[in-house]
Amino acid sequence: MKLTDTLFQLKICSKATTFIAGAMLFGSTARAQTPNKGVIDAIMNEATQNSQLEKLAHELMDGVGPRLVGTPQMKQANDWAVAKYASWGIPARNEKWGTWRGWERGISHIDMISPRVKSLEGTQLAWSPGMGKKTETAQVVILPDLTDSLAFKNWLPSVKGKFVMVSVCQPTGRDENNLKTFALPSTYTKIKATRDSLTKAWAARIRKTGLTTRTLHAALEKAGALAILTNNWSAGFGVDKIFEAYTKKVPTVDIGLEDYTLVYRLTEGGNPPTLSIHTESKELGEVPTFNTIAEIKGTEKPNEYVMLSAHFDSWDGGTGATDNGTGTLTMMEAMRILKKVYPNPKRTILVGHWGSEEQGLNGSRAFVEDHPEIVANLQALFNQDNGTGRVTSLAGQGYVEPKDYLTRWLNAAPDTIKNRVKTSFPGQPGSGGSDFASFVAAGAPGFSISSLSWDYSTYTWHTNRDTYDKIVFDDVRNNAILAAILAYMASEDPAKTINTKTPGIKWPAQTKATRRGGFN
Incomplete structure (x- = not known):
């Protein structure tokens, strides 16, 4: 819906x-x-x-x-x-109405192996390419706040062999009702202002690359990134929106907010973690699609x-x-x-x-x-x-x-x-x-x-x-x-x-x- x-x-x-x-x-x-x-x-x-x-x-x-x-x-x-x-x-019958790109989700493992060991909550996005039987181990980089598209092009080669984080780091994973119930009015106002400010700043960061979210993912993939890491937080405890990938060759993985912000803070703090990621999926070609119709x-x-x-x-x-x-x-x-x-x-x-x-x-x-x-x-x-x-x-x-x-x-x-x-x-x-x-x-x-x-x-x-x-x-x-x-x-x-x-x-x-x- x-x-x-x-x-x-x-x-x-x-x-x-x-x-x-x-x-x-x-x-x-x-x-x-x-x-x-x-x-x-x-x-x-x-x-x-x-x-x-x-x-x-x-x-x-x-x-x-x-x-x-x-x-x-x-x-x-x-x-x-x-x-x-x-x-x-x-x-009842299945009535064909068209065809769609066939795809099947496989298993996924997302683990942080340094500076400590922790399995991360994450979901490969729909229609994401998998890694086959490979497991990739690499450090993380954050999309930087660059001055313009030229600076982005100059930075782009540095993503080769890395996992790239492309979503804002939320200041809190507490939902709105929780904050309203327990926070002092001044605390609530401060957190909300911080969240709004960070969200606007991140949108501006992406715009300065000269790309959209969709074309940014494609550019990072082409430059040799091993995977795109996102967080599409749904404004509630432990809950993310899961939509489709924009990449064609490397996986796009949504990391749960609590783990995404952990990895982000470690990276931003100068101690970029090493992650191990394994994702599988199958491309199934063009498959028929159906409505199911029943009748009295x-x-x-x-x-x-x-x-x-x-x-x-x-x-x-x-x-x-x-x-x-x-x-x-x-x-x-x-x-x-x-x-x-x-x-x-x-x-x-x-x-x-x-x-x-x-x-x-x-x-x-x-x-x-x-x-x-x-x-x-x-x-x-x-x-x-x-x-x-x-x-x-x-x-x-x-x-x-x-x-x-x-x-x-x-x-x-x-x-x-x-x-x-x-x-x-x-x-x-x-x-x-x-x-x-x-x-x-x-x-x-x-x-x-x-x-x-x-x-x-x-x-x-x-x-x-x-x-x-x-x-x-x-x-x-x-x-x-x-x-x-x-x-x-x-x-x-x-x-x-x-x-x-x-x-x-x-x-x-x-x-x-x-x-x-x-x-x-």
Whole structure:
């Protein structure tokens, strides 16, 4: 999920003209729709008495692991989901939408061997070159603060045979809440000012080389550096963002903040440590990429569609548990429940588990391009993709009519769920935060069922700590119930939804999927 778009959506929601919570939402509707209490009760009972969430989470997060596009684990996850749906009597398929650079992570060892021995916490970045069977032992150098690009070019040959540190040395690894809770106001202000000053100075240091972060790594590699050492701190205890490497021949390794700053201080203090680094990875060529699609066929209006939606891929610093394993679990569990208690829906219910959301919503954008018949006949799509928290907001995505039908469908949920959900109408159309935006851009009714934080942006969004133990199963169970009820109500609605764009709202342009990626 793209955090900037998520924050934009939250900002818009907070400023919406109509923002009503709980039972106050449910006073009037434009047309009658009475939910079958027996179906609602059966959904609740199955979700609470026979939940499969913990089992699914263990199999996916612990067993398969992270699901970086182009890796064998991504295809393994696709096949696992198809088999799981089949075991529930739900037809499913893997639908190819493109190809990607194939890559597989191998083992990594990062050790300091002088001035003392210490194994360092670190993660080889995605698509990083490995070292084969070699282990490199060398001293560390820090990117210096030089006057200009000419001085950088004169310094550059000195990196040959060295590990080069290219990230700022943070003054503290304490998170914001910890500092606010315990520091004196003057201490907090001082630490924050120091951190801000160092960050700005480091950005200026890189600019003076005449290069960007991406091209800097390439220049260091070309000059003979043995590895690039980074620290992409996520502003929390022990947590780093893990993205992709920009090098082609030597590894790029993110060192955890506590160890990165140790190595930096030793180097800056005139006693540069010697590190031993061994990383392995495999290039797998060009591999096919897939969306996993499952279907419960409609009985009365099979050519109208309700969709559940969550991206299946992840970054691979952790295991992709909350981005977006929990969204995946929510939709799989909702489909399992619906098949058991509502096996003959009025409209066809689909679920889309999308590939390569993290590189630009590519799987869902491809689906929108490839299935205009579904997009044109979409009753509604519900997408979940911002962490393990219970759903607390639902916006109209800039359409006029959802105030009526979303309110009515939400009203079918028990008070313990619906009273927590705040709505905003008409809202603003999503422009790229997650896969619902692929449908909104095409003028279809795609909605984000958005969750509370659990410090998602700091601790699990694209980080090395996004793992099974961060899942809050009570909240995910809440979300599976809500998704199942919304899908049931959308399927049973007497009328097809109408989705008129609110006048005066700028609509996002539809963006084509990248069908072949990772080779730049």
